[in-house]
Amino acid sequence: MTATATTSLVRRSVNVVMLGLTAVCAAVTVAALLFILAYLLYQGGSSLNIAFFTKLPTPVGEAGGGMANALVGSAKLLALAAAIGIPLGFMAGLYIAEFASPMPAFALRYATDLLNGVPSIVIGIFAYTLVVLPMKHFSTLAGGVALAIMMIPVTVRGTEEFLRAVPASLREGSLALGAPKWMTIARVVVPAASRGILTTVLLGLARVAGETAPLLFTALNNRFWSRGWVEPTASLPVMIFTYAIAPYEDWVRQAWAAALVLLALVLAANIGARVLFRRPAATTS
């Protein structure tokens, strides 16, 4: 009796200890996030001012100035990424979910996942050879193309996942009323899935908004306003990188402010997407 009591005690303590250890792992992970947030608020909060949002960067060595051009530049790059990447990704996802037979669907999903895994710096090189080399100069357009390519896989998988989650009864109802398949998809299936698709698209945009590597040699950087779409442009992530490794204290200070603004935007989009379009729990698996 004592023998079994001891083993059960040992087993139960192992259970408690291991449970505690895994909890510590989770706590460490979450602590990393909280630390990043707190540190950015501390460093960036004191550096943030109105000039940051309204002024252009000052010449080297001069204190002050802001990143108004980088904010607008990032917005333009994102707009371009959305305009190219979302329709393309949406239609491809639509094909996989609605038209493709199982084998091609699997192959395309696989290709999408592989595309998603291509390092962002490699996407940058690709956009460089595709846009910058023929045009012979850096441009907003090239940066937008690079970000658009990163938007595609995210949009494809989101579209596909949420289209698949639409109940068969909805489709069958529409088909039974005599609607052709394309009309069923356009009028019934896509509207039913639209919230979920919007969520993933928003999350995708938040992700590419922080991408630096693909912009380094496509959109480059710009100390002034970038007119139109064919001039190099400043962007928030590239500005953070440039200013962070610069030897001027005032630039480093502004890098913190920019990082705080960027992270606030990215996290707001993330939390907003989750709260506004709460995922129906049943559709994920």
Added chain:
Amino acid sequence: MSGLLARLRKGDEVAHLIALLFGLTLVLLTVLIAFQLFSNSALARHRFGWNFFVTSTWDPVADQYGAAPFIYGTLVTSLIALIVAVPLGVGAALFLAELAPPRISDVLTMLTELLAAVPSVVYGLIGVAVLVPAMRQYVQPALQRTLGWLPLFAGPAYGIGYLTAGLVLAIMIVPFIVSVLREVLLAVPRDQREAALALGATRWESTSRVVLPYARLGVFGAVFLALGRALGETMAVTMVIGNRPQIAASLFAPGYSMAAVVANEFTEAVGDLYLQALVEIGLVLFLLTMIINALARILIVVTTRQGTIA
């Protein structure tokens, strides 16, 4: 009436065709990336051949390029990242998917997903400002005192270098391991756990002896996926690795990685051979991550029947 319907049904064919074209662009895009990288590195490939991967002279002035230091740096930093991140990520994922009460699990899961959303350049900034000084003052001297007899932990403590870069990478890939692994674990059928618990197993025994073995392929998949991320990660590594093209035995030494050299030197690369050598590094990175991701996705698909995107 039936004529109208027939014509409308033809719309189905058109819609199918249009959607198919968009679907094919996915494949086209992947092939085009490979083609562009391949054709734009032709000069360097012909000039250096396989020597490109084993020589370590990187001298733009003499137009001599060998990528060994970068390949070494990428592999070493990724390995350090895995050594730190895998136990941490597996532990956290087990807690979130198996052991934690649902309410706590939901909150923590959302927080880890937010951690994954933090841009790489922000990790770099924090790395430079916090981790580098901390490594220089506390961690590296401490390691030197205890493990200094190993060549790995010898040499001056700069703060920057392989070890610091590996640690930043580790923090960055933990959320990926957690989120992929969580889905893998959730795909393990409930009966498996219940059977174990019904036989008198504790929660930990059911998790470690039943759930984990059942999901083992997916666990490997998650680790490979994280490795793919680590190999290609650019900004944070560039900011803390030290950017010196050398191969050093010490993990405290400044080094360089494939992604970092492309990020730093691409716009300065005057001369076709220089630029094409950098594109070739991009090509190597592309192929390496392709192979690892291809393997990872297969492992994950096998366990969850739906390759998740993370």
